[in-house]
Amino acid sequence: xxxxxxxxxxxxxxxxSLLLGxxxxxxxxxxxxxKDSLSKxxxxxxxxxxxxxxxxxxxxELEDAxxxxxxxxxxxxxxxxxxxxxxxxLPSRYATLISQEGPTKFLNNRIKEIHITWPNDYTCEQxxxxxxxxxxxxxxxxxxxxxxxxxxxxxxxxxxLVHEARHIDGFPHQQCIQGMFNFDIYACDSSxxxxxxxxxxxxxxxxxYKGAKNEALRDExxxxxxxxxxxxxxxxxxxxxxxxILQDTQNNISFYDGNxxxxxxxxxxxxxxxxxLGTPYIFFKNGEVSKYLFTKEWPLLEGSLVDNYRKLKRxxxxxxxDINFDLGYCFLxxxxxxxxxxxxxxxxxxxxxxxxxxxxxxxxxxxSNAILNDDGKVYTIRDEIKEFVYSENEILNSSELxxxxxYPGVTSWTMLGNGRILGxxxxxxxxxxxxxxxxxxxxxxxxxxxxxxxxxxxSKKLEAL
Numbered sequence: 001x002x003x004x005x006x007x008x009x010x011x012x013x014x015x016x017s018l019l020l021g022x023x024x025x026x027x028x029x030x031x032x033x034x035k036d037s038l039s040k041x042x043x044x045x046x047x048x049x050x051x052x053x054x055x056x057x058x059x060x061e062l063e064d065a066x067x068x069x070x071x072x073x074x075x076x077x078x079x080x081x082x083x084x085x086x087x088x089x090l091p092s093r094y095a096t097l098i099s100q101e102g103p104t105k106f107l108n109n110r111i112k113e114i115h116i117t118w119p120n121d122y123t124c125e126q127x128x129x130x131x132x133x134x135x136x137x138x139x140x141x142x143x144x145x146x147x148x149x150x151x152x153x154x155x156x157x158x159x160x161l162v163h164e165a166r167h168i169d170g171f172p173h174q175q176c177i178q179g180m181f182n183f184d185i186y187a188c189d190s191s192x193x194x195x196x197x198x199x200x201x202x203x204x205x206x207x208x209y210k211g212a213k214n215e216a217l218r219d220e221x222x223x224x225x226x227x228x229x230x231x232x233x234x235x236x237x238x239x240x241x242x243x244x245i246l247q248d249t250q251n252n253i254s255f256y257d258g259n260x261x262x263x264x265x266x267x268x269x270x271x272x273x274x275x276x277l278g279t280p281y282i283f284f285k286n287g288e289v290s291k292y293l294f295t296k297e298w299p300l301l302e303g304s305l306v307d308n309y310r311k312l313k314r315x316x317x318x319x320x321x322d323i324n325f326d327l328g329y330c331f332l333x334x335x336x337x338x339x340x341x342x343x344x345x346x347x348x349x350x351x352x353x354x355x356x357x358x359x360x361x362x363x364x365x366x367x368s369n370a371i372l373n374d375d376g377k378v379y380t381i382r383d384e385i386k387e388f389v390y391s392e393n394e395i396l397n398s399s400e401l402x403x404x405x406x407y408p409g410v411t412s413w414t415m416l417g418n419g420r421i422l423g424x425x426x427x428x429x430x431x432x433x434x435x436x437x438x439x440x441x442x443x444x445x446x447x448x449x450x451x452x453x454x455x456x457x458x459s460k461k462l463e464a465l
Contacts, residue, residue: 096203376408
């Protein structure tokens with residue numbers, strides 16, 4: 001009988017891999033699992049591979065140390081839980097069942113069997129990475145085999161394991177009411193203090209961050225902490241405040257929620273500030289890229305994002321209006337849009353349209369590029385591999401390819417936590433909404449000019465983590 005899951009059990013979010021991007025990927029996994037470690041793992045957990053009917057196809061043994069795939073990922077995730085050093089002085093505010101019981105004991109107290117699914121498992125096809133069944137009585141967890149779970153780091157696989165283990169205790173997810181998942185999806189906990197599945201996962205990241213000495217591991221853990229704290233809890237933790245991140249015309253970045261806090265002052269000229277899944281990114285005109293992870297350092301990034309940005313000519317970096325890299329790499333210029341597919345650019349030219357920016361799309365909804373035009377209208381430019389679907393004339397004359405703009409008259413806008421709506425005018429002044437489509441100057445900003453405003457959450461506590 002094919003495995004299904006009761007609707008009352010919420011699976012590990014399908015958006016997890018998008019949230020993490022590069023930090024979630026394992027760079028140099030060993031060819032085989034350490035046999036001594038694997039022996040301990042198999043003495044604690046029965047790990048099996050299921051067939052397409054949900055029946056056990058194979059029970060893994062010590063001789064399978066080199067089979068790779070999802071089995072190796074799970075084994076290395078368990079090994080990670082066993083070996084991660086305990087923090088010496090973990091502040092009480094970060095204490096969770098992970099720190100109280102110990103990571104391995106936490107998992108072992110709740111899980112006895114780990115089943116690796118067949119690729120077409122129904123629940124996994126809905127986007128899960130793993131799940132437990134609502135009527136589970138055998139302390140059994142299912143790990144999805146349709147995704148490239150073997151590409152995730154041991155830390156992130158360990159995160160999946162403790163997240164799903166917490167569901168044995170109950171704690172179904174809640175519908176998100178803030179953050180990047182606030183679009184009719186159950187991918188949040190009520191609060192961090194509740195210590196549901198996302199709280200336990202975040203607790204593991206805090207435990208790792210405070211205990212590990214390896215800087216790359218600490219950076220990965222911190223990245224996950226920031227993303228979870230700002231997106232996974234309906235009651236904001238760590239005194240987070242909902243506000244806006246501002247880019248002015250002098251290459252300064254600040255946070256504003258009624259009070260302004262400087263986050264970065266740069267000597268290098270900024271080409272574009274954008275946001276991906278709530279994390280601000282800065283693309284400099286000299287080809288460098290940085291992002292803000294609640295530290296003052298703003299480290300320079302490496303990897304595919306930077307490599308693809310540097311495929312632009314220096315002249316294009318100077319003319320760049322915006323970047324969309326949620327699901328690919330698209331670059332917006334005054335008279336064209338260039339999207340990178342299979343290592344090459346394909347282009348869409350504008351003659352009647354005068355784009356201002358990419359329009360933010362809801363994660364998990366339409367994956368097309370939408371642009372805000374200077375007339376205040378939003379147009380969808382649907383693209384497929386190596387080609388765009390519609391011509392500019394078809395886009396201009398199709399109501400189906402237009403998105404309603406709630407706040408025309410500004411080039412970007414954000415609603416603060418108190419309900420006040422601020423936007424940047426085409427001239428660069430900070431404006432305050434007085435009614436839909438009508439704006440007045442926000443007095444506290446006087447004649448200071450800005451390039452962009454984006455939604456953001458910030459707290460001094462999280463920056464001081």
